[in-house]
Amino acid sequence: MSVPRYWRMIPYLHRLVASYCENCSKYYYPPREICPRCRNKDLKNVDINGEGKLLTFTVIRSPPADFESLSPYIMGLVEVDGKIRVIARIVDVEPEELRIGMSLEPTVRRYRVNGKDGIIQYGIAFRPLYNNNT
Amino acid sequence: MSVFIRGISALKVGEHWNRSLRSLGAEAGINALEDASLSTVDAIYVGNMCAPYLQAQSHIGALIADYMGLSGVPAVHVEAACASGGAALHEACKAVLSGEYNNVLCIGVEKLSDMPTSQVSSSLASADDRVFSADLGMTFVGLNALLHRLYMHHFQVPPEKIAELAVLSHAHALNNPYAQYHLKLTVENVMSSPLIADPIHLLECAAISDGAAAVVLSREKGDIKVIASTMSSDYLSLHERTDLLSFSATQRAVMQAYKQANLSPKDIHIVEVHDAFTIMGVISLEDMGFAKRGEAAELIEAGYFNLNGELPINTLGGLKARGHPVGATGIYQVVDLVKQLRGDAGVNQIDNAIYGLAQNVGGIGGTVTIHILEGRC
Numbered sequence: 276m277s278v279p280r281y282w283r284m285i286p287y288l289h290r291l292v293a294s295y296c297e298n299c300s301k302y303y304y305p306p307r308e309i310c311p312r313c314r315n316k317d318l319k320n321v322d323i324n325g326e327g328k329l330l331t332f333t334v335i336r337s338p339p340a341d342f343e344s345l346s347p348y349i350m351g352l353v354e355v356d357g358k359i360r361v362i363a364r365i366v367d368v369e370p371e372e373l374r375i376g377m378s379l380e381p382t383v384r385r386y387r388v389n390g391k392d393g394i395i396q397y398g399i400a401f402r403p404l405y406n407n408n409t
Numbered sequence: 410m411s412v413f414i415r416g417i418s419a420l421k422v423g424e425h426w427n428r429s430l431r432s433l434g435a436e437a438g439i440n441a442l443e444d445a446s447l448s449t450v451d452a453i454y455v456g457n458m459c460a461p462y463l464q465a466q467s468h469i470g471a472l473i474a475d476y477m478g479l480s481g482v483p484a485v486h487v488e489a490a491c492a493s494g495g496a497a498l499h500e501a502c503k504a505v506l507s508g509e510y511n512n513v514l515c516i517g518v519e520k521l522s523d524m525p526t527s528q529v530s531s532s533l534a535s536a537d538d539r540v541f542s543a544d545l546g547m548t549f550v551g552l553n554a555l556l557h558r559l560y561m562h563h564f565q566v567p568p569e570k571i572a573e574l575a576v577l578s579h580a581h582a583l584n585n586p587y588a589q590y591h592l593k594l595t596v597e598n599v600m601s602s603p604l605i606a607d608p609i610h611l612l613e614c615a616a617i618s619d620g621a622a623a624v625v626l627s628r629e630k631g632d633i634k635v636i637a638s639t640m641s642s643d644y645l646s647l648h649e650r651t652d653l654l655s656f657s658a659t660q661r662a663v664m665q666a667y668k669q670a671n672l673s674p675k676d677i678h679i680v681e682v683h684d685a686f687t688i689m690g691v692i693s694l695e696d697m698g699f700a701k702r703g704e705a706a707e708l709i710e711a712g713y714f715n716l717n718g719e720l721p722i723n724t725l726g727g728l729k730a731r732g733h734p735v736g737a738t739g740i741y742q743v744v745d746l747v748k749q750l751r752g753d754a755g756v757n758q759i760d761n762a763i764y765g766l767a768q769n770v771g772g773i774g775g776t777v778t779i780h781i782l783e784g785r786c
Binding site for chain 2: 330335337340341342348352361370375
């Protein structure tokens with residue numbers, strides 16, 4: 276990712292800021308400027324907080340360029356606060372401990388360093404919600 | 410539709426270390442012209458995904474026309490990730506249908522072996538959202554793995570049954586001299602191969618490869634007719650999909666195609682399904698109406714889709730074993746259907762096949778094209 280692209284997306288990569296369409300009562304992440312359902316252009320930025328639910332997950336063992344040193348790592352599709360779905364790393368847990376539907380909480384992790392564009396990239400990751408998955 | 414397939418060609422899929430992108434594309438194009446008994450065409454459409462990334466080469470429509478000795482002919486590059494070939498063919502069909510052109514050449518070409526695997530993986534991941542998926546470390550096989558795990562969980566299907574699709578495609582490639590692999594597989598081989606993105610094993614993924622294939626479309630009546638050519642799109646990434654276990658772009662494109670051809674799923678004799686990963690093939694068979702939801706893997710295991718089954722699929726090896734040179738795949742699929750409909754499929758010939766369908770998927774279902782051919786016209 277080039278410096279301008281990363282810089283531009285920092286507000287959305289370091290926090291979960293979604294676009295909200297009042298017409299459709301729908302939240303969109305990644306953010307959008309036009310509602311894909313009704314094409315309303317007046318979308319509002321809304322912070323999404325709250326619990327995540329693990330919809331499905333995988334372990335990446337053949338990583339793309341710049342991610343070789345992290346491998347293997349867990350990637351999941353997470354529904355957050357019942358509003359948005361996010362592709363993110365799942366951390367602080369072994370794959371065998373994960374279950375579809377389990378509760379997660381957001382955290383921040385370094386995604387890559389020493390990439391070809393020189394960016395130290397941070398982003399949202401998820402980890403099991405303590406004491407809630409027994 | 411009044412579009413006929415007048416010529417075809419396909420190079421063996423593999424690692425063509427001593428060949429360039431332009432060399433593969435030009436050879437496939439020239440071979441298809443010779444098969445069509447034509448010396449030139451009115452336009453050229455080139456399907457390719459990764460040249461701008463792996464060869465740092467854009468403008469490959471003009472490049473390949475140039476290296477075929479066809480400078481002066483209108484030529485354009487069509488890109489829709491792994492559906493680039495199908496999308497190029499869709500555009501080529503419309504060009505003939507418009508009445509503007511009589512004969513159109515459609516080439517699919519891809520050269521992945523020019524870069525190391527991690528670069529190829531990054532390039533393929535660009536089929537999904539670069540910022541919110543690929544740049545977070547997600548890979549293309551990883552996206553399919555998300556669906557694979559959810560499918561097993563939701564429909565309670567054991568992984569061995571899904572792996573059967575790789576076994577089928579490899580069995581069908583054994584007698585195809587142009588296939589990338591001539592390697593008979595068992596479910597045990599597949600399940601004991603290394604995990605690439607859990608629960609997907611190495612032998613459930615179409616491999617990195619190079620290849621080129623081409624077809625010549627014509628308004629002039631021939632023995633193979635294109636009776637449907639459709640394309641649909643969907644939300645690019647998985648974030649907004651309400652149903653993760655079905656590709657709505659496949660459903661829309663195939664419904665439109667059945668309507669164009671005035672056929673239903675039970676009328677189709679042979680199918681080329683986009684088995685870039687076993688799970689993608691399984692879901693696609695269900696989306697096209699060839700199996701009930703959650704039941705395709707069961708039918709695969711029972712032999713329903715074998716060469717001697719009710720509905721033979723991927724009769725010359727599919728993406729998994731004939732090979733998946735990404736942007737060329739949509740053309741390879743149609744070439745394989747034409748071989749069957751012409752009676753040129755050799756040992757794997759399916760007798761009495763008249764209607765063949767090819768489904769080409771781009772990304773994780775963001776684009777899907779469907780082509781239905783009628784033989785013996």
